[in-house]
Amino acid sequence: MPDDARLADATPTVSRRGFLALGATMAGAAAALTACGSAVPQGPPKVAPAGAPLSGELRLYFQGSAAEIATWNSLFAVFRKAHPNVHLTAVNNIGPDWTSFFANLQIKIAGGQKFDLIYLPTEGQRLFASKGLIQNIDPWLRRDAAEMRSLYQDIDKNLLAAVKKRTSLRGENYYLPYGFNTMLVWYRKSLFHKANLPIPHRGWTWTDYLSAARALRDKAGVQALSTTPDYFAGIEPWLLTNGTDLLDSRWESSRASTPAVIEAVEFNRNLIAENLATAPGGIADPLGQFAAGNIGMVGFGRWPINLLRTNKVDMSDIGIVDWPIKQRLGSPVGWGSLPILRTSQNKNAAWEFVKFMLSDAVQRTIAREALSGVVPARRSFAVGSDILYQSPADSPVIYNAVSYASALPAPTRENLIEAALDDTLRQIYIGASTTADAMKRLNKTIGQALAT
Numbered sequence: 001m002p003d004d005a006r007l008a009d010a011t012p013t014v015s016r017r018g019f020l021a022l023g024a025t026m027a028g029a030a031a032a033l034t035a036c037g038s039a040v041p042q043g044p045p046k047v048a049p050a051g052a053p054l055s056g057e058l059r060l061y062f063q064g065s066a067a068e069i070a071t072w073n074s075l076f077a078v079f080r081k082a083h084p085n086v087h088l089t090a091v092n093n094i095g096p097d098w099t100s101f102f103a104n105l106q107i108k109i110a111g112g113q114k115f116d117l118i119y120l121p122t123e124g125q126r127l128f129a130s131k132g133l134i135q136n137i138d139p140w141l142r143r144d145a146a147e148m149r150s151l152y153q154d155i156d157k158n159l160l161a162a163v164k165k166r167t168s169l170r171g172e173n174y175y176l177p178y179g180f181n182t183m184l185v186w187y188r189k190s191l192f193h194k195a196n197l198p199i200p201h202r203g204w205t206w207t208d209y210l211s212a213a214r215a216l217r218d219k220a221g222v223q224a225l226s227t228t229p230d231y232f233a234g235i236e237p238w239l240l241t242n243g244t245d246l247l248d249s250r251w252e253s254s255r256a257s258t259p260a261v262i263e264a265v266e267f268n269r270n271l272i273a274e275n276l277a278t279a280p281g282g283i284a285d286p287l288g289q290f291a292a293g294n295i296g297m298v299g300f301g302r303w304p305i306n307l308l309r310t311n312k313v314d315m316s317d318i319g320i321v322d323w324p325i326k327q328r329l330g331s332p333v334g335w336g337s338l339p340i341l342r343t344s345q346n347k348n349a350a351w352e353f354v355k356f357m358l359s360d361a362v363q364r365t366i367a368r369e370a371l372s373g374v375v376p377a378r379r380s381f382a383v384g385s386d387i388l389y390q391s392p393a394d395s396p397v398i399y400n401a402v403s404y405a406s407a408l409p410a411p412t413r414e415n416l417i418e419a420a421l422d423d424t425l426r427q428i429y430i431g432a433s434t435t436a437d438a439m440k441r442l443n444k445t446i447g448q449a450l451a452t
Helices: 026-038 068-082 098-110 122-130 138-143 145-152 157-167 189-194 206-218 231-241 259-273 286-291 305-310 347-356 360-369 396-403 414-429 435-451
Strands: 056-063 086-093 177-182 184-188 223-226 295-300 318-321 332-337
Touching: 056 068, 056 098, 056 347, 068 086, 068 347, 068 360, 086 098, 086 347, 098 122, 122 157, 122 332, 122 414, 138 145, 157 177, 157 332, 157 396, 177 360, 177 396, 184 189, 184 396, 189 206, 189 318, 206 223, 206 259, 206 295, 231 259, 231 295, 231 332, 231 414, 259 414, 259 435, 286 295, 286 305, 318 396, 414 435
Parallel strands: 056 086, 223 295
Antiparallel strands: 177 332, 184 295, 184 318
């Protein structure tokens, strides 16, 4: 594959790796996953010698539109150049959120359908590993230690540490991140100029942000931003920049009712009260409104790129900057992986495809085409010329943020926690409950989820 070759564009069907709309129905899915996982044999996998010829079938299950199958097929064609006897098939799930994806996957597994690889975001990684559905990859990591050392040197240590610490069980490894997202503020430079505002820079503060929002409203005549009642792209950046998080550092207890968490939620509630941000449901398509120049600032990872390209937005008018701080720099980080299912009958070929996702060809494609709306895991392709292809000049800052980012808290019951958090934020933002009372109730709900 030539260095400048590009695969077909893939616009995610749901934003931010599916966009974190995990709901309470995952409780039922988790129960079914337990049943599925209990029958998985516990013996060690048979690891083929390095370089052994590979053949057979590989089936990959992912969340996305049927159109994205063409993108996977393009990747498969490149993979088959090195492994011509491996036949790969991508099977998509069409759904509004990760809830449907996880639920549909367990239904298919229970019904006897066979998959070797699945696309899995941070939110589901500890859950699936804990249910015994994911194959630990340590035998292959040991076999390919020299190759992996070379790859690891090109991946931010903070990302590698987060994957190891947050998704492993008993010290085992299950996942390799091929792409990730952090949270930054995207803004329209022309609207800042119209409002006579200086361009924001790393180290700007919540106070600076509030002043900019007011000026955008009063002088540029646009909504300053879109505030969403969700976890990763909504409240988590504000929690982290206020020196706190929803859970403690071990993900074992709730901080929902602590002063720092309440302060961050109240800050967002006040933005809505001042008509600086939209209430839940106020803007159905904030990304589209941002592309049209009707919103001055939005919080995104890298997922807007393909839509901005489609709408022929002038990328020179788009700025990207670290989140404003109250106590410290902060951003959540979430990563995508293609884990191997324990039931796979072709694990050696599956492992080669997992490594393939970190190859030069794929990482360059992720950088140039914003494949699945993520940042490539390897720095070589995340901060150089490839990441700038039809993209804002500030694009490398998305990768650089991983150096100080914190993994989105995703314990086994993350689905229940997130559903409760989203509902709580929605009630606060529409004025149905006071922040302190609602967060106190949420604190209790999270405690119950963590205890089960």
